[in-house]
Amino acid sequence: MRVPVLTYHAQNIAGNDYAGNDLVAFGEDLRLIDDLGLRIVPLQSVVARLLGRSDEDLTGCVALSCDDGTDFDVRDLRDPTWGPQRSLKGRMDDFIAERGADAQPGLHLTAFVVASPMARTDIDAQCLSGQGWMSEDWWAQAAASGRFAIENHSWDHNHDAIRFPGIAGMARGDFHQVDDRERARAEVADAARYIDQRTAPRRTSLFCYPFGHVPDYLLREYFPRHGDEHGMLAAVSDGACPVTPASDRWLLPRYIRGWHWKSPQDLEAILRDATGR
Structure with a gap:
């Protein structure tokens, strides 16, 4: 098993071409993956195989994820600067319409969302356009569609855009601050409960470290020793x-669009190297 996990941030819109727009890149990347003869599978299937809960053959497979849970994941919106934008979901629909449902029957996207409504309001106001584009009313429908999983990106991302103080005195803007059980419970377990209530009967099982910051306490202590409390099976960075x-199930690797690849040629090289195709 050598499965590359590709990650997008749907709100990364700095133009309407591949280089500056994760939404455009996502649409083109679906075609590239298919052209290379690779198979898209849910990230949850990769975790199940890793943990020995499945014997599915994942040779030549790719998994897809997106972070932060903005409405651009599922809704076509008008960016104030760059105009109308087709969502990640819309790009998936376009791919199916173009190539047929049989082309990628396992087409699936894992969306890691921030739980706290107040945190999302502040992040939206400071980092997006302040138009309520980090809502939660789409989570349940997306999770029920069979094309999406809604997973845990922490309670509040410990984001520095948030007006109220950090949990248990944490300095904002640094997820490494999650260094004890009180903070871990608040950021992971409380977030899981909140998201699960809104996507029931489906439940979260994967965590994504905000900022890519991996606190040693979460990695070495909380995740492996307190599973009954947090309910996570694995974590990604x-x-x-x-x-x-x-x-390591608590430090699963991913490739980040705009960082690890910036062009279709970059991604093709990654995919060929990762899968041996």
Whole structure:
């Protein structure tokens, strides 16, 4: 098993071409993956295989994820600067319409969302356009569609855009501050409960470290020792390599669009190297 996990941020819109727009890149990347003869599978299937809960053959497979949970994940919106934008969901629909549902029957996207409504309001106001584009009313429908999973990106991202103080005195803007059980419970377990209530009967099982910051306490203590409390099966960060049988379940690697690849040629090289195709 050597499965590259590709990650997008739908709100990354700095133009209407591949280089400056994760939405445009996502649409083109779906075609590239298909052209290379690779198979898209849910990230949850990769985790199940890693943990020995499945014997599915994942040779030549790719998994897709997106971070932060903005409405650009599922809704076509008008960016104030760059105009109308087709969502990630819309790009998936376009791919199916163009190539047929049989082209990628496992087409699936894992969306890591921020739980706290107040945090999302502040992040939206400071980092997006202040138009309520980090809502939660789409989570349940997306999760029920079979094309999406809604997963845990923490309670509040410990984001520095948030007006109210950090949990248990945490300095904002640094997720490494999650260094004890009180903070871990608030950022992981409380977030899971909130998201699960809104996507029931589906439940979260994967965590994504905000900012790519991996606190040693979460990695070494909280995740492996307190599973009954947080309910997570694995956690993802960056790492720029494929998931293999040797991967640490609490530090699964991903490739980040705009960082690890910036062009279709970059991605093709990644995919060929990762999968051996």
